[in-house]
Amino acid sequence: MKEQISGAEALMRSLLHEGVDILFGYPGGAIMPVYDALYDYRKELNHILVRHEQGAVHAAQGYARVSGKVGCAIVTSGPGATNTITGIADAMIDSTPMVVICGQVGTAMLGTDAFQEVDVVGITQPISKWSYQIRRAEDIAWAVSRAFYIARSGRPGPVVLDFAKNAQTEIFEYESKKVDFIRSYEPVPKMEQTAVEKAAKMINDSVTPFVLVGQGVELGDAREELRALLEKAQIPAGCTMLGLSALPSDHPLNMGMLGMHGNLGPNVMTNQCDLLIAVGMRFDDRVTGNLKTYAKQAKIIHFDIDPSEINKNVKVDLAVLGNCKETLAAVTELVDKTTHQHWIDSFKPYEEKEFNKVINKALNPTEGPLLMGEVVRKVSEAANNEAVLVTDVGQNQLFGCRYFKFSKGRSVVTSGGCGTMGFGLPAAIGATFGAPERTVCMFCGDGGLQMTIQELGTIMEQQAPVKIILLNNNYLGNVRQWQAMFFNHRYSFTPMTNPDYELIAKAYGIPVQTVVNREELDEAVRKMLATPGPYLLQCAVLEEDNVLPMTPPGANVDEMLLEVNS
Amino acid sequence: MAEQHNDCKSCGKCTSYEQEEGKTLYTMLIYSENTPGLLSQITAVFTRRQVNIESLNVCASSTPGVHKYTITCYCDEDMAQMLTKQIEKKIDVIQANYYTEDEVFILETSLVKISTPMMLENRDVSRIVRIHGAHIVEVNPTYATVEKTGITSDILSLYNSLNELGVVLQFVRSGRICITKSRVEHLDEFLNEREIRRAENCNTGISE
Ligand SMILES: Cc1ncc(C[n+]2csc(CCOP(=O)(O)OP(=O)(O)O)c2C)c(N)n1
Ligand SMILES: [Mg+2]
Numbered sequence: 001m002k003e004q005i006s007g008a009e010a011l012m013r014s015l016l017h018e019g020v021d022i023l024f025g026y027p028g029g030a031i032m033p034v035y036d037a038l039y040d041y042r043k044e045l046n047h048i049l050v051r052h053e054q055g056a057v058h059a060a061q062g063y064a065r066v067s068g069k070v071g072c073a074i075v076t077s078g079p080g081a082t083n084t085i086t087g088i089a090d091a092m093i094d095s096t097p098m099v100v101i102c103g104q105v106g107t108a109m110l111g112t113d114a115f116q117e118v119d120v121v122g123i124t125q126p127i128s129k130w131s132y133q134i135r136r137a138e139d140i141a142w143a144v145s146r147a148f149y150i151a152r153s154g155r156p157g158p159v160v161l162d163f164a165k166n167a168q169t170e171i172f173e174y175e176s177k178k179v180d181f182i183r184s185y186e187p188v189p190k191m192e193q194t195a196v197e198k199a200a201k202m203i204n205d206s207v208t209p210f211v212l213v214g215q216g217v218e219l220g221d222a223r224e225e226l227r228a229l230l231e232k233a234q235i236p237a238g239c240t241m242l243g244l245s246a247l248p249s250d251h252p253l254n255m256g257m258l259g260m261h262g263n264l265g266p267n268v269m270t271n272q273c274d275l276l277i278a279v280g281m282r283f284d285d286r287v288t289g290n291l292k293t294y295a296k297q298a299k300i301i302h303f304d305i306d307p308s309e310i311n312k313n314v315k316v317d318l319a320v321l322g323n324c325k326e327t328l329a330a331v332t333e334l335v336d337k338t339t340h341q342h343w344i345d346s347f348k349p350y351e352e353k354e355f356n357k358v359i360n361k362a363l364n365p366t367e368g369p370l371l372m373g374e375v376v377r378k379v380s381e382a383a384n385n386e387a388v389l390v391t392d393v394g395q396n397q398l399f400g401c402r403y404f405k406f407s408k409g410r411s412v413v414t415s416g417g418c419g420t421m422g423f424g425l426p427a428a429i430g431a432t433f434g435a436p437e438r439t440v441c442m443f444c445g446d447g448g449l450q451m452t453i454q455e456l457g458t459i460m461e462q463q464a465p466v467k468i469i470l471l472n473n474n475y476l477g478n479v480r481q482w483q484a485m486f487f488n489h490r491y492s493f494t495p496m497t498n499p500d501y502e503l504i505a506k507a508y509g510i511p512v513q514t515v516v517n518r519e520e521l522d523e524a525v526r527k528m529l530a531t532p533g534p535y536l537l538q539c540a541v542l543e544e545d546n547v548l549p550m551t552p553p554g555a556n557v558d559e560m561l562l563e564v565n566s
Numbered sequence: 567m568a569e570q571h572n573d574c575k576s577c578g579k580c581t582s583y584e585q586e587e588g589k590t591l592y593t594m595l596i597y598s599e600n601t602p603g604l605l606s607q608i609t610a611v612f613t614r615r616q617v618n619i620e621s622l623n624v625c626a627s628s629t630p631g632v633h634k635y636t637i638t639c640y641c642d643e644d645m646a647q648m649l650t651k652q653i654e655k656k657i658d659v660i661q662a663n664y665y666t667e668d669e670v671f672i673l674e675t676s677l678v679k680i681s682t683p684m685m686l687e688n689r690d691v692s693r694i695v696r697i698h699g700a701h702i703v704e705v706n707p708t709y710a711t712v713e714k715t716g717i718t719s720d721i722l723s724l725y726n727s728l729n730e731l732g733v734v735l736q737f738v739r740s741g742r743i744c745i746t747k748s749r750v751e752h753l754d755e756f757l758n759e760r761e762i763r764r765a766e767n768c769n770t771g772i773s774e
Binding site for chain 1: 598599603606607610614644647648651652654655657658659660757760761763764767
């Protein structure tokens with residue numbers, strides 16, 4: 001089927017060909033032909049007009065994270081494109097499939113410092129999986145298909161298409177294309193049977209094995225396969241922040257969250273197990289702490305799809321390359337059905353210690369101001385522990401991840417590797433489109449909310465049912481905590497003078513309530529969840545609360561502080 | 567007159583390639599599709615890992631459409647492995663491997679511009695050129711150009727000897743080229759494998 005159409009229309013067709021039905025975007029000069037074509041495709045392509053291009057990329061990320069599909073953002077050249085940089089970097093480090101299409105000046109003007117010309121490919125190459133400039137209409141079908149193939153296959157990531165204006169307006173003979181093979185790119189390394197056998201043997205030989213669950217399990221859709229392995233060999237597991245919903249929170253083998261503000265048991269046991277089995281995680285420094293003392297006593301197996309992750313931070317004894325959906329299943333076949341009851345029980349004292357010193361205080365305070373932890377748990381439970389958790393960055397994120405509970409997969413949307421403040425609100429918008437049947441709860445701080453607060457406009461326009469829970473402590477709380485702990489309480493520029501968030505919500509027509517007293521919390525949460533559409537619940541929380549436990553930066557993984565030394 | 571360098575190993579003028587502690591000179595052979603913009607992506611991997619590139623050579627390879635990069639750098643083996651894996655991760659890079667000096671046949675070329683009057687004055691100059699197997703490719707009343715092709719140490723030895731006589735006006739060295747000593751052509755093997763995979767894929771869609 002060959003037809004004469006414009007490059008802009010070819011983009012529409014190519015997107016449809018890739019199964020795209022939603023775009024997050026913002027128009028401008030160098031992308032106007034595309035927006036003109038989009039006007040005729042409004043039925044097939046639901047375009048969500050954001051209020052800032054950073055909102056578009058984060059929304060595309062939120063959409064991708066909950067749906068598993070590729071998120072797509074579309075913006076103009078120059079400042080439109082540079083406004084997407086944070087989201088692209090964020091998607092890269094958190095392995096989120098996304099395609100960002102930027103307008104670009106015509107090829108005749110490239111390199112002349114033309115109006116709104118920016119070297120987008122040059123800027124985005126180091127922070128994207130692939131970045132390509134479309135200079136001729138003939139390349140569109142190929143480039144778009146290649147972009148989506150690269151974004152979604154293997155270890156997912158962001159792809160940038162820099163779309164020169166002349167290619168948008170050229171009339172040419174369009175023919176659809178489907179790229180599903182690139183000879184220089186092997187998205188999934190071949191599983192090696194010998195590695196599988198070795199892994200099974202190491203697991204069978206181990207007395208105290210411990211699994212680290214990463215986002216790779218979610219990305220590989222391997223939740224069932226993970227459970228099967230854990231249950232057959234009765235291996236306890238800890239989850240990274242991005243891997244939290246890969247294993248139900250209440251699963252008896254789920255020992256909690258890993259990392260700097262994770263749970264005591266899994267962190268301590270990392271340095272006590274005799275076999276560490278990492279699945280789809282990358283030994284980030286926020287998980288490992290001091291590498292010199294990290295799991296030195298253990299043999300280590302690393303299941304990953306990305307060969308460049310092997311031995312990057314932690315030297316391992318065995319790598320099992322491939323999609324963990326396949327490799328986990330293969331290893332499970334070969335492992336013995338056993339119990340490790342004694343080993344599993346040995347997590348208990350740490351659990352109890354953490355409960356008594358930290359968790360109980362965070363969840364069940366009887367006096368004083370509201371605490372972030374209790375709000376998070378209340379919301380989680382009121383939503384039956386079935387909601388999608390979206391967070392911004394800071395204490396709200398850490399409390400959110402610590403105390404929200406998960407029963408379904410693909411339920412955590414948070415900026416892990418980048419720690420991008422301002423991520424939460426737009427990502428939550430995207431999540432409501434990616435999982436329209438689910439409740440989306442977004443926790444944020446007073447600092448982060450203001451970084452992308454303009455997206456309340458998008459929420460208003462779309463009536464996107466984001467339940468915004470603002471944990472207002474009048475501080476850049478996470479930084480303040482570090483100042484309290486490591487900088488002698490010198491609160492350098494962390495107190496936050498806040499606007500009246502109720503007035504702001506009202507201006508956007510978003511229902512709002514502020515909770516100050518503990519007695520009002522239950523009812524306020526119930527009301528928020530019962531109200532259809534968006535909602536802002538502002539909680540006035542303890543100003544100088546600290547997230548605990550904490551592994552101080554650079555400390556050993558098993559050296560968690562349970563209280564702040566005053 | 568050439569300045570005296572002693573400790574800088576990348577300028578081409580120093581007396582020797584001094585090995586940094588615990589570090590080895592690795593040669594990386596990288597094959598890629600002929601797509602624009604890849605060179606900067608590849609060099610960026612070195613920059614990010616704080617490894618200096620000692621020499622770099624890029625040209626078409628013997629396989630049509632495939633570009634070959636020959637890059638040398640000092641690092642330890644873990645780093646060499648990491649660098650090649652991170653380079654190979656770039657979509658359009660086909661393969662990246664690292665080799666030690668004994669695993670490859672190496673060639674570099676160099677040109678030394680020396681003063682003709684001084685050469686005529688001192689018989690040692692042409693003797694040194696001869697014993698190094700170098701050639702004088704041009705002579706005029708002011709200067710002569712000596713060409714020497716070989717391995718790094720021979721080139722540096724020629725340069726050092728001439729420099730001791732104080733006749734060197736200019737010295738330039740090329741990047742390294744090399745071929746592997748292995749009997750297996752890893753690139754061909756890989757590409758063949760990929761073609762089989764492509765054929766398997768063909769029923770599902772068109773492929774690149
Ligand atoms: C874009 C960006 N700028 C700065 C930071 C550094 N930072 C990390 S947490 C934090 C404080 C966040 O304050 P707030 O949003 O109020 O959340 P809280 O910690 O109080 O819950 C800051 C400034 C960041 N992560 N991202
Ligand atoms: Mg705050």
